[in-house]
Amino acid sequence: MNTLDDLLAAGISGRTVLVRADLNVPLDGATITDDGRIRASLPTLQALAGAGAKVVVTAHLGRPKGAPEEKYSLAPVAARLTELFDGTVAFATDLVGESAHAVVGGLADGSLALLENVRFDARETSKDAAERGELADALVALVGPDAAFVSDGFGVVHRKQASVYDVAERLPHYAGYLVSAETAVLRKLTDAPDRPYVVVLGGSKVSDKLGVITSLLPQVDQLLIGGGMAYTFLAAQGHGVGTSLLQADQVDTCRALLEGNADKIVLPTDVVIADAFAADANSQVVAADAIPDGWMGLDIGPDSRAAFSAVVSAAGTVFWNGPVGVFEMPAFAEGTRAVAEAIAAAPSFSVVGGGDSAAAVRTLGVDEAGFTHISTGGGASLEYLEGKELPGLSVLGS
Numbered sequence: 136m137n138t139l140d141d142l143l144a145a146g147i148s149g150r151t152v153l154v155r156a157d158l159n160v161p162l163d164g165a166t167i168t169d170d171g172r173i174r175a176s177l178p179t180l181q182a183l184a185g186a187g188a189k190v191v192v193t194a195h196l197g198r199p200k201g202a203p204e205e206k207y208s209l210a211p212v213a214a215r216l217t218e219l220f221d222g223t224v225a226f227a228t229d230l231v232g233e234s235a236h237a238v239v240g241g242l243a244d245g246s247l248a249l250l251e252n253v254r255f256d257a258r259e260t261s262k263d264a265a266e267r268g269e270l271a272d273a274l275v276a277l278v279g280p281d282a283a284f285v286s287d288g289f290g291v292v293h294r295k296q297a298s299v300y301d302v303a304e305r306l307p308h309y310a311g312y313l314v315s316a317e318t319a320v321l322r323k324l325t326d327a328p329d330r331p332y333v334v335v336l337g338g339s340k341v342s343d344k345l346g347v348i349t350s351l352l353p354q355v356d357q358l359l360i361g362g363g364m365a366y367t368f369l370a371a372q373g374h375g376v377g378t379s380l381l382q383a384d385q386v387d388t389c390r391a392l393l394e395g396n397a398d399k400i401v402l403p404t405d406v407v408i409a410d411a412f413a414a415d416a417n418s419q420v421v422a423a424d425a426i427p428d429g430w431m432g433l434d435i436g437p438d439s440r441a442a443f444s445a446v447v448s449a450a451g452t453v454f455w456n457g458p459v460g461v462f463e464m465p466a467f468a469e470g471t472r473a474v475a476e477a478i479a480a481a482p483s484f485s486v487v488g489g490g491d492s493a494a495a496v497r498t499l500g501v502d503e504a505g506f507t508h509i510s511t512g513g514g515a516s517l518e519y520l521e522g523k524e525l526p527g528l529s530v531l532g533s
């Protein structure tokens with residue numbers, strides 16, 4: 136895999152470089168609640184601009200449906216990047232249209248342009264290679280055939296998408312500093328992890344991550360499941376889950392996983408339930424097998440907090456992805472806080488991955504130094520640990 140240092144060594148003053156970054160930050164309205172992914176992108180962007188390149192950045196925010204939507208605009212990210220970046224940042228209000236061509240055409244050496252959300256174009260996430268190829272061609276036309284491509288959005292390397300995969304096929308391509316650093320740490324987890332090896336899974340991207348569990352189970356000693364992930368498993372045990380997140384088509388899969396791995400999978404025994412998905416909802420703690428109709432599980436309960444904390448405290452290696460509750464609302468943040476604090480206090484080799492999980496560590500004030508590594512990618516790290524081929528990495532030649 137060629138790296139950014141190889142590109143820099145070749146000399147890039149005056150050359151246009153297209154960078155795919157992961158700037159998918161959590162927002163409260165237009166306010167960025169955690170800018171970790173923007174900060175993590177800076178070393179690559181500064182190095183390129185410092186060497187005199189014209190830097191064009193493409194990135195996504197959220198999961199818009201292939202058309203512009205104000206709430207998914209990268210404009211707040213452009214504003215934050217302008218504050219953090221040591222130099223000029225221009226923002227194009229489209230991806231490959233008039234604004235992008237005007238902004239890229241006017242870029243001075245050593246300056247940076249951010250293009251509007253790449254997922255506003257349906258071709259970005261299309262399953263059809265020809266459609267994705269069209270968008271990749273349009274991006275190449277924007278930056279010119281002599282441009283180079285730097286892949287630095289580690290959080291999206293598991294996605295076979297136009298700006299991650301197809302552009303890399305069309306331009307000389309290099310791994311950015313973030314992608315190189317993230318893969319170096321994760322390689323240590325796949326090599327011979329200190330035992331017990333414990334994985335904690337939570338969050339809300341249930342359908343994405345249930346598949347990962349099957350591959351991870353043979354590698355790990357304990358798998359703790361909280362967050363929105365837990366309810367499909369509780370349903371598989373025959374319990375009612377009220378209005379909690381549920382992946383109904385995966386209940387049978389979860390039942391089979393539980394039957395074969397009863398000794399490894401740890402589920403919450405109690406949960407904090409609410410009568411609405413709201414910070415000021417009525418809430419109470421109930422046993423995990425006693426969620427009433429009309430209520431939803433939004434956090435693990437106090438017994439589960441203690442049980443999860445005990446397991447991670449005794450681990451030799453911990454990988455954690457996905458908050459175990461809706462930590463953005465104080466009433467449902469205690470489970471995530473307890474797990475994060477227990478991992479941070481233990482001497483294990485510990486990695487936390489994912490935009491929201493990393494944000495949880497920082498916004499709940501947990502000591503970041505307690506983790507060996509805070510990864511910008513949740514799904515990407517999980518698929519890496521699974522041993523799956525990640526399109527955004529394999530296309531770089533690794």
Ligand SMILES: Nc1ncnc2c1ncn2[C@@H]1O[C@H](COP(=O)(O)OP(=O)(O)O)[C@@H](O)[C@H]1O
Pocket residue numbers: 337338339340341361362363364380432433434456457458459460461462463488489490491492493512513514
């Ligand atoms: N029980 C739950 N019900 C609904 N959402 C949940 C629950 N527990 C956690 N979440 C939400 O999961 C989101 C993070 O999920 P995900 O994107 O999978 O994690 P990451 O970004 O760390 O990979 C958070 O916004 C959190 O509020």
Ligand SMILES: O=C(OP(=O)(O)O)[C@H](O)COP(=O)(O)O
Pocket residue numbers: 157159197198290291294340488489490491511512513514515
């Ligand atoms: O937030 C992300 O992933 P993560 O929640 O798994 O860390 C990445 O930006 C990828 O986003 P996607 O899962 O919508 O492709």
